Amino acid sequence: MAEKINNIHDKFVRESFSDVKRAASFIEHFLPPQLMSSIDLSTLILIKESYISKELSEYFSDLVFEVKLKDGKKDAVTVALLFEHKSSPDKYVLVQVGYYMFAHWLKCVSQRKKLKVIIPVIYYQGKKEWKLPDLSVLFENYPDYIRDFVPKMQNIFISLNAVKEEQIGTMRDAMMAAAVIAQKWRINPVKLAEDFRRIFDLFPKEGYDWNFLEMIVVYALNVSDISEEALAESIKSVPPKLKDNIMTTYSRLLEKGEQIGIQKGEQIGIQKGEQIGIQKGEQIGIQKGKIEVVLNCSDQGMEIQMISNITGLTEEDILKILKGHGRIK
Numbered sequence: 165m166a167e168k169i170n171n172i173h174d175k176f177v178r179e180s181f182s183d184v185k186r187a188a189s190f191i192e193h194f195l196p197p198q199l200m201s202s203i204d205l206s207t208l209i210l211i212k213e214s215y216i217s218k219e220l221s222e223y224f225s226d227l228v229f230e231v232k233l234k235d236g237k238k239d240a241v242t243v244a245l246l247f248e249h250k251s252s253p254d255k256y257v258l259v260q261v262g263y264y265m266f267a268h269w270l271k272c273v274s275q276r277k278k279l280k281v282i283i284p285v286i287y288y289q290g291k292k293e294w295k296l297p298d299l300s301v302l303f304e305n306y307p308d309y310i311r312d313f314v315p316k317m318q319n320i321f322i323s324l325n326a327v328k329e330e331q332i333g334t335m336r337d338a339m340m341a342a343a344v345i346a347q348k349w350r351i352n353p354v355k356l357a358e359d360f361r362r363i364f365d366l367f368p369k370e371g372y373d374w375n376f377l378e379m380i381v382v383y384a385l386n387v388s389d390i391s392e393e394a395l396a397e398s399i400k401s402v403p404p405k406l407k408d409n410i411m412t413t414y415s416r417l418l419e420k421g422e423q424i425g426i427q428k429g430e431q432i433g434i435q436k437g438e439q440i441g442i443q444k445g446e447q448i449g450i451q452k453g454k455i456e457v458v459l460n461c462s463d464q465g466m467e468i469q470m471i472s473n474i475t476g477l478t479e480e481d482i483l484k485i486l487k488g489h490g491r492i493k
Contacts, residue, residue, distance in 0.1 A: 177347065180376075188337075190344070203233060229242075342366040
């Protein structure tokens with residue numbers, strides 16, 4: 165897996181696809197029919213080994229699945245689910261995907277392993293509408309006959325903001341459907357708060373994985389501003405045990421948020437206090453030093469204008485210092 169998963173969205177995506185059954189439900193729902201007719205989804209496994217470099221870890225969560233073909237051959241096609249984690253379109257994403265693929269193949273060559281086909285699936289979750297361009301667009305200043313040498317990067321592009329909620333709701337795995345809807349609605353936190361109930365309606369009544377269910381709840385609560393009253397209203401129809409768990413999770417998050425707020429406030433207060441103290445101390449020290457210079461210069465018989473040039477103080481300030489220390493009346 166990627167060494168650094170930077171935020172709650174990335175962590176949630178990774179966890180959503182870490183279960184093979186949930187991942188299979190997503191793959192069969194969003195991959196092209198021709199591809200689905202060629203692979204045996206029952207053989208899907210999650211590959212733990214990473215081929216992602218540190219440079220790419222900020223872009224991909226490194227979720228790689230391997231699945232066998234239905235034709236009975238021993239060879240397997242490797243489906244690489246490479247998730248786009250940024251909230252805006254990235255024109256270099258195909259360069260990054262290409263780097264990943266060749267890094268994978270190069271490692272196989274060095275280990276004398278047979279090469280397998282990689283099908284990149286780019287899962288985009290940003291707010292802006294984005295139609296993934298061809299790689300040759302990056303070389304638009306060149307004539308067409310030169311751009312013909314640019315490799316063709318075939319890929320499957322899934323833009324979550326273009327997928328209808330009704331389509332997601334028909335997924336075989338209800339937990340995965342709820343997770344995807346939560347990811348989709350995080351684009352619009354207000355809508356998520358208003359339609360929170362639809363997520364809970366997808367939860368199975370029994371036999372669910374509470375650990376993942378709790379993660380969905382935590383994720384949804386973190387990306388929305390839903391109040392306790394609105395949350396209680398949205399889960400009226402869910403089973404009592406599930407309802408209790410959801411409200412307990414909400415209370416725990418609320419308590420944790422308040423605690424973080426207090427700790428952060430105290431820390432800021434301390435830091436600000438220390439900074440003010442240092443600044444004030446330095447200021448006092450500088451001022452005290454200048455006073456001594458003014459008094460010494462005066463004792464040497466220097467004119468006030470000369471003292472002002474030396475210390476940078478105004479003549480008025482120098483007169484105040486001299487009066488205050490009894491040098492003049």
